[in-house]
Each structure stands twice: as structure tokens, then as C-alpha cells.
Amino acid sequence: MRVTLIHNSKAGDDDQPSKDVLLSLIKQAGYKVNYQSAKDDNWVAALEDPGDLVVAAGGDGTVGKVAKRLIGQQIPMAILPLGTANNIAKTLGLMDSSLEQLIGGWATAPRIKVDSAIASGAWGTTHVIESLGMGLFAQTMSRAEDSGNLEQLPTTEDELTTVLDLLKQQVSHCPARSLSLSLDGQDISGQYVLLEVMNIQYVGPNLHLAPNIGLNDGMMTVVLVHEGEQTKISNYLTDCLAGNCDLAPFTRYQGQHLQIRGEEFDVHVDDKILSSDSLTSSDDSIVIDIRVVPQSLEFLLPDA
Numbered sequence: 001m002r003v004t005l006i007h008n009s010k011a012g013d014d015d016q017p018s019k020d021v022l023l024s025l026i027k028q029a030g031y032k033v034n035y036q037s038a039k040d041d042n043w044v045a046a047l048e049d050p051g052d053l054v055v056a057a058g059g060d061g062t063v064g065k066v067a068k069r070l071i072g073q074q075i076p077m078a079i080l081p082l083g084t085a086n087n088i089a090k091t092l093g094l095m096d097s098s099l100e101q102l103i104g105g106w107a108t109a110p111r112i113k114v115d116s117a118i119a120s121g122a123w124g125t126t127h128v129i130e131s132l133g134m135g136l137f138a139q140t141m142s143r144a145e146d147s148g149n150l151e152q153l154p155t156t157e158d159e160l161t162t163v164l165d166l167l168k169q170q171v172s173h174c175p176a177r178s179l180s181l182s183l184d185g186q187d188i189s190g191q192y193v194l195l196e197v198m199n200i201q202y203v204g205p206n207l208h209l210a211p212n213i214g215l216n217d218g219m220m221t222v223v224l225v226h227e228g229e230q231t232k233i234s235n236y237l238t239d240c241l242a243g244n245c246d247l248a249p250f251t252r253y254q255g256q257h258l259q260i261r262g263e264e265f266d267v268h269v270d271d272k273i274l275s276s277d278s279l280t281s282s283d284d285s286i287v288i289d290i291r292v293v294p295q296s297l298e299f300l301l302p303d304a
Contacts, residue, residue, distance in 0.1 A: 171193075181222075
């Protein structure tokens with residue numbers, strides 16, 4: 001069995017396994033390996049002839065960009081979670097297994113079809129693996145990227161705690177936006193300080209915003225925080241800092257097709273920020289269309 005390994009050696013803590021360690025573990029399990037660094041500009045070329053299995057070793061950014069290249073193909077994908085948040089791996093239930101257990105389980109692991117989503121607007125079209133959102137989280141992501149301080153932190157726990165602190169600091173500075181929202185034809189418009197369209201359970205620093213989402217039910221979860229509910233966010237972030245992120249008290253809807261219309265806001269699509277300028281059309285409005293792409297990916301889910 002031939003495996004293509006896409007590896008981000010910069011993911012997570014400094015004590016993450018090296019390229020040589022990963023190659024040794026995979027070869028010991030009986031696989032032939034084609035190694036490709038996720039930092040190389042031509043890493044996509046490795047997926048032109050990927051063999052029998054594609055493995056993404058890294059964080060959510062690496063897993064997401066590899067997954068986007070495999071949408072609609074009949075190539076299974078496995079994850080070796082080495083990043084900071086590992087939200088995709090957490091949603092798939094992979095975080096309680098060691099790398100040795102995950103690799104050893106590939107041969108007998110069940111394959112599961114997983115939904116993705118596709119978003120379109122003035123900037124073009126992009127696939128969504130994790131989530132798309134505006135408001136508090138998108139605003140904080142942008143500020144964190146501009147500061148560049150997160151990369152200097154010694155551990156992933158420090159990084160997650162710092163982002164939670166940043167989110168809490170930004171709650172009172174995040175304005176509500178008037179959004180026209182239509183979910184499968186239902187009008188859910190309002191004034192919102194946070195909108196997250198979730199394809200997985202977690203976002204950012206392991207915020208558990210969509211605990212009941214199905215992996216392949218053809219539905220996405222729309223999480224909303226109304227104007228005047230900033231205290232709910234602040235209290236939830238306090239709980240997260242204390243180690244309990246599983247009780248997000250926010251409004252949730254589920255559907256297959258969401259249309260967003262508004263003005264002057266940035267959005268994040270997975271770990272990328274799209275600025276208001278790139279989102280705005282000729283009539284000065286922002287219109288975003290998001291649809292589920294059912295069972296468009298296939299993952300291996302080895303048992304612990």
C-alpha cells in the first residue's frame with residue numbers, strides 16, 4: 001500500500017515528531033511512503049499520483065488545505081494531528097490515540113464519508129472544511145495575525161490560552177452588524193456580534209460551538225450571538241479558560257443553504273481572512289452564498 005504524506009514540520013510544539021520519525025513509523029507499519037513538505041510551493045503536485053492513501057500530518061491549516069484538494073475524489077485521507085487546536089481531528093474523535101495507534105489502525109480502519117461546504121461571493125468561490133464566520137472570531141483572528149506574537153509562545157496550551165484571552169478582550173470592542181440571513185428559505189436576519197457557519201464541532205481555540213453536528217448528515221450548523229448578548233460570550237470564554245468549553249449558550253440553526261447579506265465586515269474561511277474590500281460587490285453590499293457539499297470527503301477513522 002502506497003501512502004502520500006503531506007507534513008507540516010512547523011506545526012504545534014517544538015517536541016513534535018520529526019520527518020524521520022514519521023517516516024519510520026509509517027514504514028514500520030508496512031507502507032511505502034512518498035513524503036512531501038507542506039511548506040514546499042509544489043506540494044500539490046504530490047497529489048497528482050497519491051497512491052492508496054493521503055496522510056496530512058500537521059494542524060488544521062494543513063489538514064484543511066489537503067482536504068480541499070481531495071474533495072470529490074475517491075482517495076481516502078488520514079490525519080496525524082500535530083497542530084495547536086486540531087479541531088478537525090477532535091471532531092473526528094482522533095485525539096485520544098497516539099500516532100503509533102493511528103498509523104497501526106489504518107489497515108483496518110473504517111472509512112467514513114464527511115461533508116464539506118462551498119462558499120461563493122464577490123471574491124470568487126472557495127471550499128469550507130471547518131467554518132466560515134464574521135464578527136468576534138474573525139476580528140480577533142485578524143488582530144492576532146497582525147501581531148505575530150502567537151508564534152513566539154512556547155507551547156500549544158499557551159497559544160490556546162492567549163487566543164481565549166484575546167477573544168475575551170475583544171468582546172466589548174466588537175460591534176454588532178445588521179445581517180440579512182436566509183437559511184433554507186427561513187429568515188433569521190438580525191443584529192449579530194458573531195456568526196459562525198460550522199462544518200465541524202470546534203472552531204479556533206477549541207470553542208465547542210456545534211456539539212451536535214453530524215459528519216455526513218448533509219447539514220451545517222449556523223451559530224449566532226445577538227446584539228446585547230456579549231455577556232454570554234464573555235462568560236463562555238471564562239468557562240473555556242477554566243477548562244470547560246462544552247456548554248456554549250448560543251443560538252443554533254441547522255440547514256443546507258445559507259445566504260448572507262450585509263455591509264462592511266470581514267469574514268474568516270477556515271484559517272484565512274477575507275477582507276471587506278474583497279467581499280464587497282459593485283453595489284457596496286456583501287453577499288455570501290454557502291451550500292453543503294454532502295459526503296464529499298473520505299477519512300479513515302482508526303480505533304483508539
